[in-house]
Amino acid sequence: MKTTAAVVHEAGKPLEIEELDLGGPQEGEILVRYTHAGLCHSDLHVMDGEIPGWLPMVLGHEGAGVVEDVGPGVTRVAPGDRFVCSFIPNCGTCHWCATGQQAICDMGANTMRGFLPGEHWPLSGPAGRYGAMCMLGTFSQYGVIHQASAVKIDNDLPLDVAALVGCGVPTGWGSAVNAADVRAGQTVVVYGIGGIGINAVQGARFAGAKYVIAVDPTPFKREKALELGATHATGDADEARRLAVELTRGVGADKAIVTVGVTNSEVVDQAFNAIGKAGTVVLTSMGGGFHDRTIQLPAQVATLWKKTIKGSLFGDCNPTTDIPRLLGLYQSGDLKLDELITRTYTLEQVNQGYEDLVAGRNVRGLIVHKHD
Incomplete structure (x- = not known):
């Protein structure tokens, strides 16, 4: 069958809209019709x-989206089911899944290759075979994905907001609730209020933080943070540190969560200095290159003050249980999702969507797929 998709051919160049060929699902795979796709910074x-x-x-x-067809051996979903993509697949049987750490499932090692080793590549076109971001490629009308990348959801849930719970919402929420382990009465600083940071704010507040300090240079994002749970918002990291010290009578923040667009040594230093003794810094955003040395901190301070620096992927969530759980919190009114969608775009407007993201005009932009 044919599908229209947004494709990156060369780093530094805009996405191109192309018509591609899509093969049918094979063993363990499903054919899906995407209805909505979030514009995430990772892309x-x-x-x-x-x-x-x-x-x-x-x-x-x-x-x-909606499951259209399934290949042999598929047991997790059936045609007609609504689903949310899990950007890290979860096989359920590797060491990490078996120990309750689906966020680092061994299948996730192939997310940037496009498809699993030894498997067929469903997408092809004028340039040969095409990869799919995180083995999903949601900037396409249709896709063939592994069942381990799909989480079935209730039919009465709106698919526009459900789409957000495949990456940004659990990554941010879980960074606060799971990775930072925010407790009632604590003080939390969140650096960067985009699609992930805004949900770290929501998670910290839901977990019972007394003070949640949002740090972002964009006034619009600071306003959104205050709307969705932050008690304070500032565009200056030094001011955030002073606030944390003042509000805690000299103790400092308990937790700092870094969700900026690109992690660098400066923001890690700022977070490290904002937390007090026995505090924790959670690094959720990506650094520059894979091998770049982006953390340089005084080891004696970390040792003597018992400070912790830790990384977090997918908010340390287990998608098969946490995606339905978060959607349940949305249904109960404890998690705001509709308020996260700033603008919607057609697939053909995807480059404009990323221009808006870079310019700080969106908390989350959303592509709405058109189907004839």
Whole structure:
């Protein structure tokens, strides 16, 4: 069958809209019709060449839709089911899945290759075979993905907001609730209020933080943070540190969560200095290159003050249980999702969507796929 998709052919170049061929699902795979796709910063990292991947590649890893058909051996979903994409697949049987750490499932090692080793490549076109971001490629009308990348959801859930729970929402929420382990009465600083940071704010507030300090240079994003749970918002990291010290009578923040567009040594220093003794810094955003040394901190301070620096992927979530759980919190009114969608775009407007992201005009932009 044919599908229209947004493709990156060369780092530093805009996405191109192409008509591609899509093969049918094979063992363990499903044919899906994407209805919505979130514009996440990670796709921009691939466009800019900061994250290497198989090119050409259909971008998009945050999305939702409907299962159209299934291949042999599929047991998790059936035709007609609504689903949310899990940007890290979860096989359920590797060491990490078996120990409750689906966010680092061994299948995730192939997310930037496009498809699993030894498997067929469903997408092809004028440039040969095409990869799919996180083995999903949600910037396409249709896709063939592994069942381990799909989480079935209730039919009464709106697919536009459900799409956000495949990446940005659990990554941010889980960074606060799981990785930072925010407790009632604590003080939390969140650096960067985009699609991930805004949900770290929501998670910290839901977990019972007394003070949530949002740090972002964009006034619009600071306003959104205050709307969705932050108690304070500032555009200056030094001011955030002073606030944390003042509000805690000299103790400092308990937790600092870094969700900026690109992690560098400066923001890590700022977070490290904002936390007090026994505090924790959670690094959720990506750094520059894979081998770049972006953390340089005084070891004696870390030792003597018992400070912790830790990384977090997917908010340390287990998608098969946490995606439905977060959607349940949306249904109960405890998690705001509709308020996250700033603008919607057609697939043909995807480059404009990323221009808006870079310019700070969006908390989350959303592609709405058109189907004849």
